[in-house]
Amino acid sequence: MDISQNISFMVCKKIQTPMMTGFFRPAILLPREDYDDTTLSAVIRHELMHCRRFDIWYKLLLRLVRAVHWFNPLVWLMVRTAESDMEASCDEAVIGKRDLNFRLQYCEAVLATVQAQNIKNNTFSTGFSGGKNSMKKRFANILNTSRKSKGKVALCLSALVIFASGTLVACNEQGKPSVSNWFDQASFAPGTVNAINAAGEPVMSYNAGNTYVLDGQGNVILTYNDETMVKAPLTLNVSELYKPGLEMPDTGFYVSAQKTAIAYGGDNEPIQVLVSDDKGATWNTYAVDNSDNSRAAKFIGFITQDDGYLVASPGSALGTSKNFVYLTSDGGKTWKETGNPNDLHSRNMTGAGFSSKDIGFIGFRVDDAVGPTIYWTQDQGKTWAKFDMKMPGQFDGYYKTPMSPVFSGNEGLWPISLRKGDDMSTIYMTSEDYGKTWRYDDSLLSKGQSISYTLITENQDFARPTYSSAWDDPLYKEQFPDASTREEVAKHMIFEMPIGAATSYPFYVDLGLDKENLNYSPNPDNIGIIIFNSRIKSVKVLGSKVAVIAAPADTGYQVIMLKRDDLPKTEAQISLMTPDGRVLDYLNMQ
Template sequence: MKERFISILNTKKKRNGITLFNTVLLLIGVISVLTACTNIKGSEFIKPGTIYSIGFEGEQVVVNDAGNSYSIDAEGNVSVLYRNGAVKANVPLKLDTTGGVLGMGQENTGYFISEDKTAIVYGFADGKSLPLHVLISNDKGQTWNDYPIPGAMGYETKFIGFTNKNDGWLVSGASQGVGSALNYVYQTSDGGKTWKEIGNPNDIYSEHLTGVGFSSSDIGFLGYRYYMDEGPVIYWTKDQGQTWERLAVSLPEKFDKYKKNPLSPIFNRKEGLFPISLIDQDTGVAGTIYLTSKDEGITWVYDEAYDKLLNPFFTGDHKKNNFDLK
């Protein structure tokens, strides 16, 4: 009995046990939180996607080749190729190869092709009965979901991309007379199932697009074909489309003689590359120069190390492009 009372009254021993128990619980909690954060962080990013833009002649050009591509057969059936052609998947989409169906040609369709997320925007949208459609695959083309965007506008140029598995954007445009076009910007936060329209810059600038890209849901860029000036004409938003302003671009004087089309920017988390295509009216396409960013596109600087120039006017050895999305 005496020993039992001593044991009951020995609170120091109990406190040691309780402290140990609480410490174990705390460690389990910390590990759980870190694991959850790691899982969330890991789900944010996706493997690099092949990104497309529009060249001087209205042709589709690749600005970032991630080893994935698409093909269209003579009947218009679309296939997607992954890992440099090692994996092929059929897409439940048939495009018009005759040029007779508005909004359904190859040049009217937008692609983003990553092993983790593939998205294709297609169709003629009148804002009423005819919506845009987005095809989504999250398993390298094994399965596809087709999501309409009621109320969407645009039928001509289309761009689409994802910054992670959930957050994506698309821009569709339509001509409205010579040298003018209206463009509409949409975003998704649920992997492409639903889309909402955000503000566009049509009231301050409405021309044909040559490239589009977003570094986040807030920061995005629209690149336009040169028209009244020699470019590059880029408008950007940092508040999810509430306001747009022209991006100030400083380039060396040696490029003044060229007309400049901004292509689609490429982002690897905070780092960015903005390709600008150069053309001379006498000699033709001169190549591509690049702006670089290290802060999600807030600031850009020209970096000659990335130059891919074809014109013999330019000489000198340039470094290999070392912007690695992989």
């Protein structure tokens, strides 16, 4: 790679993601993990490219500028953009003119190393970590085989802009960089415990009749039985300037009328558990001993008013993760660490749950189409063994991700997320013996949460109209340039709400049906369904029902055309379904 410097390679047990550090004597640090050849090659080539381009010096320059102009949000933005450009430039240099197969392998290697992205990085180092949105853009650039401009040019330009921005002061009321509205009014489905689906996104695995919402300021708002609304004494991160351990995906929630528990933190201090026994009227905070490094995924739940469990992780690298189990018998006041399956299996966990004080389960990310990978205990976590869940042969070839099991006495419900290529769905296994045996129940396929709304016709008042910023999307303007048409269509939109209510990173979808007097449908014999910020998986017409299975996307829209003759004249039901099986129904009453 035409590098004249002597580069040291070291294994460091204190880090969980590869990085390069050192100004005059650069060294590449690797976590104490077993790498496959493909991943190791990608890691080394990427970090050597940083060394070859002296990126650590550029990073020093950027951090100095940010330190001087700490009050300017534009500087923070430019520094973040420039550092992202460093990574993109190195990616481009490594992949060169390689084919799509190599690029896919490279993406997989990068993805494996960013699992520890909430781990605190050394300021003067280069590594693989990054935010969710930036990683999406990074992968898109890697997979784009067209010729791209060199990232170093953009980096230099960004640095120049940063230097020129010293006279610009654009602070918000708190004197800090502006907060992203990504989580603004983001609703989350009610649930007993959370889990991680096949797409790697946190979800709620069970609807317990209660909800929690993260507003634009990061406040956690709880609703009990759709009536009582309270604000929990906790503020989570809503920007990239976060404190590790306070990210929504890394926070464990258990919400019920009898017991509410929220597990958070764990970065260089013990995990904190907020507990309420009176629907949020009063709260107490308790620390979990020996959990100082458990800043990442947390799954918490209660079997009785007093007996509960907490499974937490310090983070992951290359798909591996240590996971630790804590139990309480006094309602969450004190937590005692018990055994764990780390010696048997140490991968990213995707869910956890206990059916009794003795029996508990942990589900893990799957790496092949065999799965699901589950370990269980029958002695309060003291010992663990692999659990063999028999799956019907019809699901052979699917990656099977076990989410979090939910129990009511001896009865259990376990959502299993399936994935084969772009085909994603959720099936349910049931148990009647505290989880000792499970069977597939196909009657539960449609048991996702279902909420119905009525599309208001043009002659009726629209109770909660919305004008979504999605209507200003350049893609939409290109096809529908007439602004009045956009506004007219917007009046007939369902009010904006998170269709992906089960995901911790919700995607917003606006849905509308064109009316007889609207002209945006290319064919008057068709009904147009416009869906924003999502990627359509499939569309199925079954009688009066139209099922639209969608996955989240950063930007853009898709228009689905259906023949009017294929639908009943009196009503048409439109369903948007997230991959984990939750359903929101829209009923158009003519």
